Amino acid sequence: MLAIVFSWLVAAVLIVGLAVLVGRVVTGRVSGLPVDARGRYSLTHLQIALWTIVILSLIMGAAVGRMVHGLPPLGFHIPGELLAVMGISLGSGVLTTVTKATKDAARPESVAASIPKRLMDKSRLTTAEQAEWRPRFWQIYMQEEGTFADEVVDIGKLQNFLITLVLVLAYTVAVWQALDAAGTAAKFDALPGFAGSFLTLLAVSHGAYVAAKIPPQPGTPDTNLSERDRKVAGSVPVAAEPHGALGPIAEWSDVNPISSVPRGAALGVVDAKPFELNWRFSAAEPWQTAEATRVGKDSYLAFVSREGADGRIEVTFTRRYPAENRWEQGTHKVTVDG
16 A cells, blocks of 8 residues: 555656646746746646646556556546546636637737746846736736736635635545555555535536636736737847848837838847738838748747838838738838938
8 A cells, every 4th residue: 555655646746846847948937837828827727737736646656556566557446526527627727728818819908918937038128027027826816807907806716726725635635545444555446536516516616717707807907918919029139140141130119119220220120920011112112021030939020121222211111910811000110310
């Protein structure tokens, strides 16, 4: 029996270690695994991680422990209630992710966002801006849309978090009791299950959590998704190779919309999304086009061609977003100094 207990603990430590490593590599934080595409700590990610650590480590521990005792490694039963718990957690995670992605695309200005540490380290944000945009763990139970994002507690998220935490702890205790009652590895032939009422509680909690995400929240939080994309687009340095080939570079972005460029410098337009740059030097000329190149995570760059630019005093440009099949509203003008 000690072999099962020891294997379970070792498996849990290994899975937690892997989670820490993945979070550190991807986001720059050891606690980065629960961070989602919005750059925020996600309750959905945390719930899936908790259940995965507990259940997967227990399965690995039982299999290895039985093998050590000369028993069939997979000769134990996994109750349907336990599979249902994973199904509820993963299912609500999928629905939540789809709902959030839909809102991110349709109403990015209403969605609160943060900037992960790894991207923050590459940015040109000030210390105050970094403090404002960094993700915080308490985001898992705060409102994440509208005027009051990160200002008030989302009671549905908090309830869901507490129910998950209580059930995870209760199940861990139930496993210890089951191991103690079995006494030997041979008698530990089934993982503990869940009472139907607890499954219902978990399902209702997750259902309410997903349903609460559907209605849109009015208002625009200060740290919203649109503003984050503009911050990132305007702060990510452009790769050195194009600079060396083109000489002096003047970068225009929504965050830093320069009004003029030195004569002889190349005008580069930076955006957080893939785009097509269209420009001309006068209203009598046809538009010229250049497709933006990705130069970093969420950073795309296109240059106004120097061909035919000699003697020009102004360039007008606009952007088209092929993935969204739309043009931006209006045009931009940049003068040429010297």
